[in-house]
Amino acid sequence: MPTDVPQLMASALADAQKVRRDVIPVMHSHRILEPRKLVQSPPGPCSQSLPPQIRRRRSIPSVEFHCPLLPLAPFVLTLCVLLPAANAQDWQKHSIDNRGRGADGVRLLDVNADGLFDIACGWEEAGETRAYLNPGPALVRTPWPSVTVGKSGPVEDAVFCDLDGDGAFDVISASEDQRIRVHWAPADASRWLDATSWTTEILPAATGLQNWMFTIPTQLDGHHGPDLVAAGKGPEVVWFEAPADPRNLAAWKRHLISSRGGWTMGMMLTELSGDDLPDLLLGIRRTNPGVRWFRNPGPGADLYLPWPETGVGVQGQAAGFVEVADLDGDGLTDVVVPMMEQRTLQIFRGLDRTGRRWQTTNLPLPTERNKGIAIGDINLDGQADLIVAHELGGAAWFSHSGNPHSTEWMRHPIGSGGKLDDVTLLDLDADGDLDVLTTDERGQQVIWFENPHQP
Ligand SMILES: [Ca+2]
Ligand SMILES: [Ca+2]
Numbered sequence: 001m002p003t004d005v006p007q008l009m010a011s012a013l014a015d016a017q018k019v020r021r022d023v024i025p026v027m028h029s030h031r032i033l034e035p036r037k038l039v040q041s042p043p044g045p046c047s048q049s050l051p052p053q054i055r056r057r058r059s060i061p062s063v064e065f066h067c068p069l070l071p072l073a074p075f076v077l078t079l080c081v082l083l084p085a086a087n088a089q090d091w092q093k094h095s096i097d098n099r100g101r102g103a104d105g106v107r108l109l110d111v112n113a114d115g116l117f118d119i120a121c122g123w124e125e126a127g128e129t130r131a132y133l134n135p136g137p138a139l140v141r142t143p144w145p146s147v148t149v150g151k152s153g154p155v156e157d158a159v160f161c162d163l164d165g166d167g168a169f170d171v172i173s174a175s176e177d178q179r180i181r182v183h184w185a186p187a188d189a190s191r192w193l194d195a196t197s198w199t200t201e202i203l204p205a206a207t208g209l210q211n212w213m214f215t216i217p218t219q220l221d222g223h224h225g226p227d228l229v230a231a232g233k234g235p236e237v238v239w240f241e242a243p244a245d246p247r248n249l250a251a252w253k254r255h256l257i258s259s260r261g262g263w264t265m266g267m268m269l270t271e272l273s274g275d276d277l278p279d280l281l282l283g284i285r286r287t288n289p290g291v292r293w294f295r296n297p298g299p300g301a302d303l304y305l306p307w308p309e310t311g312v313g314v315q316g317q318a319a320g321f322v323e324v325a326d327l328d329g330d331g332l333t334d335v336v337v338p339m340m341e342q343r344t345l346q347i348f349r350g351l352d353r354t355g356r357r358w359q360t361t362n363l364p365l366p367t368e369r370n371k372g373i374a375i376g377d378i379n380l381d382g383q384a385d386l387i388v389a390h391e392l393g394g395a396a397w398f399s400h401s402g403n404p405h406s407t408e409w410m411r412h413p414i415g416s417g418g419k420l421d422d423v424t425l426l427d428l429d430a431d432g433d434l435d436v437l438t439t440d441e442r443g444q445q446v447i448w449f450e451n452p453h454q455p
């Protein structure tokens, strides 16, 4: 019987993957995904590749999920609304991994089917990529069991996906040495936390084109295994088509989405054009800066054509990460983007289902270099709140007083210092409120802030 945490995790992982392989190979994807995202991304071993967005979106209108007292009476709702705003010192900071330098953003997926999101993280200065198994609420404040899955150069992004469909979740890293790497997980689940059992290979079709910032694994063409959408610090936005044998990385083919990319800060697949095909939304910092989306031209042969571009708001302004939600509950997607070189957070209200008409609100912020964004109900009042991470330190969340498309948002600091990346909201300690997961490249590295708004 295993006695320590890594052994327990490995044992649980082995059990979970045995179940997956023997009985229901892809059931874990469906269990975690919200139906809305399943529509956007066909089911497959990587279709839960956007868990932060799934979770955030799920969290917005679901008042009973975030405010358990709500069903009791409007009186209780009033109490929730009147709860005092939390102070920065109320948000306790915890470190998941403080060994090394340069933790640069997290991507989540439940890789061992225990219902808890696990983490992939690229360490840019250390030149390696690590994966973490969520130890559950009781141990979540201590360092998490982890494995270095491989060397990955000056890595900007790492994401889980079972790329070869063997039941073990692999990791794909995007790096500023003009390479995309696949870190193949051991098929033997009991060795998942053993670094020597992972192997790293380079995706030839990506090499030398430009520095890479992100990949999104997704089943794009409906053939073979999951494909990879990728963007970087250059004009090429592309997707890589998986061959019949995904392990044969030399056989992956590159297809152009657009030559109007740039220094990509934010990137997500989300349906914006009203045809149920996932479109690509980008926030670009330099080289063609701005917020824009590219319409998925598929299905069938049209998928291989360039994707038509639509600007969101005024172009030419340096954008940070991007996030979408139906902020006002009118059934239309809204887009929220922190601005890198302006003292604003831009809120774009979707005005129809074409993705072409947007109403812009510029929410004033204290400084420039606004970077990370997440949406969720932080204070459990049933209304969507925003959280913005600052590149030069600190994060704050914002609550509105009824109209999210006004500038009447109240700012609440969470912490200061460090160099933060994007932020992700999830209830890590299982106390009913959304905590804040992020990385601090210059501080305690992979960190989370504990939401003090306990129900
Ligand atoms: Ca898990
Ligand atoms: Ca695999």
Ligand SMILES: [Ca+2]
Binding pocket: 376, 377, 378, 379, 380, 381, 382, 383, 384, 385, 399
């Ligand atoms: Ca709220």
Ligand SMILES: [Ca+2]
Binding pocket: 426, 427, 428, 429, 430, 431, 432, 433, 434, 435, 451
């Ligand atoms: Ca919590």
